[in-house]
Amino acid sequence: MLTLNIVGNSKRRDTLCSTCVYAVTQKGSNGEELTSCCFGGGLRELKFEVCECSVYIDNRIPKPERVVGFVRPAPRQENIAVIRIAWRP
Numbered sequence: 001m002l003t004l005n006i007v008g009n010s011k012r013r014d015t016l017c018s019t020c021v022y023a024v025t026q027k028g029s030n031g032e033e034l035t036s037c038c039f040g041g042g043l044r045e046l047k048f049e050v051c052e053c054s055v056y057i058d059n060r061i062p063k064p065e066r067v068v069g070f071v072r073p074a075p076r077q078e079n080i081a082v083i084r085i086a087w088r089p
Contacts, residue, residue, distance in 0.1 A: 015049045021057040 015035075017023040022039040035046045039055045 015051065016053050016056050017046065017050050019058055019060055020053070021059045022055065 017025065017035045017037070020037075022037050024036045024038055024043065026034045026036075028034075036043050037046055038044075
């Protein structure tokens with residue numbers, strides 16, 4: 001579980017939801033902000049600022065690359081010999 005410690009009194013709201021994969025954030029023209037969580041398939045409105053969450057996944061971490069399909073084998077090195085034939089009439 002990840003815990004976010006907020007130090008000082010800042011006007012910007014730093015919650016786990018601001019960087020979570022499951023968060024849906026909407027901001028109104030009057031400055032009002034609505035945050036919902038879509039973990040588990042449903043959309044639930046959050047009525048408080050979250051600083052600890054057991055299903056938090058950071059959306060800033062790049063996803064690992066996934067290889068799909070077949071991988072070509074390394075090119076085979078063939079032994080090539082150059083033969084000189086001396087011909088005398």
